Amino acid sequence: MIKDLTEASGALPGSWDDANVGRPTKGAAMALLGKVYMQQHDWQKAKSAFDYLVTGEGKGYYKLVDNFQDNFTHLNENNTESVFEIQFSDANKGADGDNTNASMGNTRAQFFAPRSIGWSDGQARNWIVAEFKKEKTADGKIDPRLRYTLFYPGLEADFGDKIYGRSWQWDADEAWFKKYSRDYYRNNEDYYSQVNERMIRYADILLLYAEALNELGQTGDAVKYVDMVRSRSKMLPLTTAYPETGTDKDKFRERLKIERELELCGESLRWVDLKRWGDLDVQSKVDVISQRDPDFKNFVPGKHNRLPIPQNEVENNINLKQNKGY
Numbered sequence: 001m002i003k004d005l006t007e008a009s010g011a012l013p014g015s016w017d018d019a020n021v022g023r024p025t026k027g028a029a030m031a032l033l034g035k036v037y038m039q040q041h042d043w044q045k046a047k048s049a050f051d052y053l054v055t056g057e058g059k060g061y062y063k064l065v066d067n068f069q070d071n072f073t074h075l076n077e078n079n080t081e082s083v084f085e086i087q088f089s090d091a092n093k094g095a096d097g098d099n100t101n102a103s104m105g106n107t108r109a110q111f112f113a114p115r116s117i118g119w120s121d122g123q124a125r126n127w128i129v130a131e132f133k134k135e136k137t138a139d140g141k142i143d144p145r146l147r148y149t150l151f152y153p154g155l156e157a158d159f160g161d162k163i164y165g166r167s168w169q170w171d172a173d174e175a176w177f178k179k180y181s182r183d184y185y186r187n188n189e190d191y192y193s194q195v196n197e198r199m200i201r202y203a204d205i206l207l208l209y210a211e212a213l214n215e216l217g218q219t220g221d222a223v224k225y226v227d228m229v230r231s232r233s234k235m236l237p238l239t240t241a242y243p244e245t246g247t248d249k250d251k252f253r254e255r256l257k258i259e260r261e262l263e264l265c266g267e268s269l270r271w272v273d274l275k276r277w278g279d280l281d282v283q284s285k286v287d288v289i290s291q292r293d294p295d296f297k298n299f300v301p302g303k304h305n306r307l308p309i310p311q312n313e314v315e316n317n318i319n320l321k322q323n324k325g326y
Contacts, residue, residue: 005033028084043215050209069148072179083200090194105192124175127292137234151176177266
């Protein structure tokens with residue numbers, strides 16, 4: 001991956017013309033390269049890759065959009081916060097396959113929507129709702145990101161929003177992913193959502209950049225990049241809300257974990273975060289996770305970090321060794 005992304009970053013343009021919007025850019029390659037280095041704990045190389053987007057040549061292409069919701073609807077796609085997104089359209093509503101009328105839509109909303117609306121194949125854990133409410137905004141309100149992140153029992157009371165036009169009709173301890181849903185303009189879902197999937201957001205890169213700086217011992221410099229993300233949601237500056245995070249590397253790291261939970265919930269980044277932080281490597285840390293997510297009660301550190309290699313492949317290739325624990 002490092003070889004491919006390094007070569008790609010040297011060949012790709014910083015941006016495309018309107019006819020080619022959606023193709024990978026140099027920024028997309030550098031962002032993904034930085035993510036690879038982050039997982040390897042090569043903090044300096046990760047920072048260097050992210051420099052292109054945050055402080056370097058590509059800085060002019062990226063900034064956070066004013067409206068958090070704009071990252072998850074079809075109304076402001078390929079915006080300045082989008083580093084790379086998969087393009088979808090509802091122009092065709094044909095069957096699967098390669099025929100000329102094949103569907104070009106995103107099926108996520110249909111599969112993740114609550115029961116009786118969609119198939120509810122992806123469901124959030126209710127604990128994250130309480131996490132959003134632990135800290136108020138600068139003007140004493142609920143974190144506005146919660147409104148556009150989850151469907152949950154108190155959504156109507158907290159923000160006045162019904163769920164696909166309904167009052168809460170699910171169990172009191174349930175929550176559902178709202179990002180990429182289309183309840184902002186319709187009361188049902190189908191398999192032809194035109195909402196683009198944002199694979200890499202600039203907010204994610206800013207938080208990763210802060211994480212890399214902190215691991216390099218530059219905690220004081222890291223704070224401002226977290227504040228850039230927090231300020232959009234009208235949260236107080238990090239060192240005002242949590243003064244110790246500005247000087248303590250370990251406390252900054254622990255707070256950053258929560259900042260990523262709140263900003264990126266439902267965006268398929270949690271697993272790689274937990275792996276990078278080492279929170280899946282020892283039983284004591286897994287026990288903490290399992291208190292909120294009981295699926296992890298069966299998690300065995302050192303084994304379940306990886307899936308098994310299919311046994312027939314191991315037997316057919318003398319160079320393959322089965323993953324630990326299987």
